[in-house]
Amino acid sequence: MGPIIGMSPDKKAESPGVVEDRAGLRGVCGTLPEDECAASPLATSLDRSSSSGDEELTNLNWLHENLLQNFTLGGPEAQSSPSPLFDIEGNHGASVISSTAAHTGDSVKSKPPFSFSLLIYMAIEQSPSKSLPVKAIYGWILEHFPYFSSAPPGWKNSVRHNLSLNKCFRKVERGLGKVSGANLDVFRDL
DNA sequence: ATTCCTAAACATC
DNA sequence: GATGTTTAGGAAT
Numbered sequence: 001m002g003p004i005i006g007m008s009p010d011k012k013a014e015s016p017g018v019v020e021d022r023a024g025l026r027g028v029c030g031t032l033p034e035d036e037c038a039a040s041p042l043a044t045s046l047d048r049s050s051s052s053g054d055e056e057l058t059n060l061n062w063l064h065e066n067l068l069q070n071f072t073l074g075g076p077e078a079q080s081s082p083s084p085l086f087d088i089e090g091n092h093g094a095s096v097i098s099s100t101a102a103h104t105g106d107s108v109k110s111k112p113p114f115s116f117s118l119l120i121y122m123a124i125e126q127s128p129s130k131s132l133p134v135k136a137i138y139g140w141i142l143e144h145f146p147y148f149s150s151a152p153p154g155w156k157n158s159v160r161h162n163l164s165l166n167k168c169f170r171k172v173e174r175g176l177g178k179v180s181g182a183n184l185d186v187f188r189d190l
Numbered sequence: 191a192t193t194c195c196t197a198a199a200c201a202t203c
Numbered sequence: 204g205a206t207g208t209t210t211a212g213g214a215a216t
Contacts, residue, residue, distance in 0.1 A: 115193085115194060115195090116194080116195080117194085133206090134205080134206060134207090135205085135206095152196095154195085154196055154197070155195095155196090157196070157197070157198085158194090158195060158196065158197095160205095160206070160207065160208085161195085161196085161197095161207095161208085161209090162194090162195095163206090163207075163208095164206095164207055164208050164209075165208095165209095
């Protein structure tokens with residue numbers, strides 16, 4: 001009958017629970033003393049000294065850097081780490097994520113406070129060559145966030161969508177015409 | 191207004 | 204069929 005009906009109301013039911021979790025995302029920055037947030041310029045100047053033409057530097061850049069720094073730097077001793085998400089795949093990183101997930105609620109049932117862009121970015125950054133096939137990204141997310149293991153198949157589409165979005169942002173000038181599965185050069189530039 | 195999520199149609203490979 | 208791209212609508216902040 002009406003495949004279209006019964007969809008709108010469903011979404012709302014999920015919102016409330018997620019909202020609180022999502023708020024946590026922003027809360028990360030907000031939770032931290034404003035000094036940290038205000039200290040942002042630090043990273044900016046670093047970025048600048050490297051490249052003078054930051055005209056193309058869009059939002060996702062600082063977003064990822066900031067968020068990742070905040071998350072990984074969540075530990076008081078992780079400050080010495082050269083790489084922000086060096087161990088997200090390792091043991092320490094796992095605890096970070098687990099901690100975050102557990103903090104918001106169930107460790108395996110709650111949706112990660114990370115946006116798809118973050119998730120994808122993390123997965124790719126974890127990769128040795130900063131490039132992963134879409135399938136690998138799915139796997140990484142599934143491994144770290146079992147929530148998706150039981151979630152509707154909609155998230156896959158979302159991942160792809162975000163992938164393309166980021167790509168669009170950078171408007172890659174390389175030959176991405178034949179990207180058949182193993183190319184995420186989009187973030188490779190980050 | 192901005193950001194993000196979700197769904198879906200469409201194009202290619 | 205999987206991947207990639209693009210549109211459109213809606214919800215939360």
